[in-house]
Amino acid sequence: MMKPEAAPLGTLAFYSDFDDFETWKRALQAQLPDLKIVHASEIDNPQEIAYALVWKPPARFFDRMENLRLIVNLGAGVDSLVNRDDLPAGIPITRITDPQMARMMAGYVLFSVLRHARDIPFFEQAQRLGKWAYRHPRSPDEITVSVLGLGQLGAKAAYELQRQGFKVLGWSRSPAQIEGVECHSGIEALDSVIGQADILVLMLPHTPQTVNLLNRERLGKMKPGAALVNVARGSLVDQTALIDLLKIGHIGAATLDVFEREPLPAGHPLWSMPNVLITPHLASVAIPSSSATQIAANIRCISAGMPPDNVIDPSRGY
Numbered sequence: 001m002m003k004p005e006a007a008p009l010g011t012l013a014f015y016s017d018f019d020d021f022e023t024w025k026r027a028l029q030a031q032l033p034d035l036k037i038v039h040a041s042e043i044d045n046p047q048e049i050a051y052a053l054v055w056k057p058p059a060r061f062f063d064r065m066e067n068l069r070l071i072v073n074l075g076a077g078v079d080s081l082v083n084r085d086d087l088p089a090g091i092p093i094t095r096i097t098d099p100q101m102a103r104m105m106a107g108y109v110l111f112s113v114l115r116h117a118r119d120i121p122f123f124e125q126a127q128r129l130g131k132w133a134y135r136h137p138r139s140p141d142e143i144t145v146s147v148l149g150l151g152q153l154g155a156k157a158a159y160e161l162q163r164q165g166f167k168v169l170g171w172s173r174s175p176a177q178i179e180g181v182e183c184h185s186g187i188e189a190l191d192s193v194i195g196q197a198d199i200l201v202l203m204l205p206h207t208p209q210t211v212n213l214l215n216r217e218r219l220g221k222m223k224p225g226a227a228l229v230n231v232a233r234g235s236l237v238d239q240t241a242l243i244d245l246l247k248i249g250h251i252g253a254a255t256l257d258v259f260e261r262e263p264l265p266a267g268h269p270l271w272s273m274p275n276v277l278i279t280p281h282l283a284s285v286a287i288p289s290s291s292a293t294q295i296a297a298n299i300r301c302i303s304a305g306m307p308p309d310n311v312i313d314p315s316r317g318y
């Protein structure tokens with residue numbers, strides 16, 4: 001689609017507890033010098049706000065933004081923006097679709113899968129005990145990795161995993177095709193995809209259909225000793241069941257970047273489990289230098305009365 005060149009009208013409001021306002025402002029201002037960009041804490045008159053660039057804005061954030069025309073989610077997962085009661089209907093919500101973000105996520109997934117595939121947690125524990133504990137390496141083609149969710153991030157990760165020589169199964173809602181990946185779709189295929197995995201990677205969005213998808217019964221269908229990598233959302237997994245299964249070793253190890261409650265509360269049992277690696281929700285982030293162009297293009301579209309790209313479907317939840 002040809003991008004219009006009309007000067008954007010109005011003001012953009014920025015909200016994120018995790019991303020640096022000045023960096024984003026500089027990146028966007030370089031593309032749209034005429035756009036007024038304010039931090040959420042500086043909004044005098046909500047009615048002046050035409051665009052919102054946000055990550056997890058608090059409840060009632062959009063109240064009185066009657067002239068809002070576009071919401072840009074500062075990331076891929078839009079679960080904090082759908083089903084809100086402070087949003088006027090029909091405002092397009094866009095997500096960031098950035099190859100750099102997908103590469104960063106694929107890097108995290110690759111690291112986690114290789115760590116489990118090469119038994120690194122076992123060696124880390126042995127080292128703490130001062131033990132020379134030989135465990136013969138498995139060849140990647142003996143290891144099945146199942147990736148649940150084959151979207152913009154999931155598909156890239158699955159592709160990179162098969163390039164490492166793993167047997168990779170993928171699962172999504174509608175049928176997908178990814179080079180070197182055995183793709184499955186639909187709920188009827190899920191248990192088999194879970195049951196074959198030596199390493200199960202969660203890359204699904206949080207939606208009403210995916211909440212608690214990995215319930216106790218499904219977690220129990222994992223191969224004894226298999227590893228779990230969750231870079232999607234904590235809500236997908238029954239956390240109590242996960243802890244129980246990790247304790248008895250049915251799930252051998254887990255790499256968890258996301259949790260039901262974030263930050264993971266102090267003293268939570270997961271913190272002290274020797275077979276769990278915890279990272280604080282940063283498997284991938286939106287990168288200003290590479291994402292600003294598409295955000296600016298969408299703002300130009302809206303100001304010219306044209307539909308933006310990368311719009312999510314609120315009824316689907318992603």
Ligand code: NDP
Pocket residue numbers: 075076077078148149150151152153154155171172173174175176186203204205206207209210231232233257258281282283284285318
């Ligand atoms: P996309 O929205 O591009 O794709 C979602 C994928 O999940 C699609 O393959 C979709 O299937 C599939 N899916 C959705 N619902 C179902 C369902 N009910 N049953 C089966 N498959 C389903 O997502 P991305 O790949 O961009 O990102 C995935 C998630 O990763 C984000 O939603 C977010 O929660 C998380 N994330 C985490 C980050 C972190 O730092 N930890 C950073 C960024 C994202 P179909 O193709 O058929 O539509």
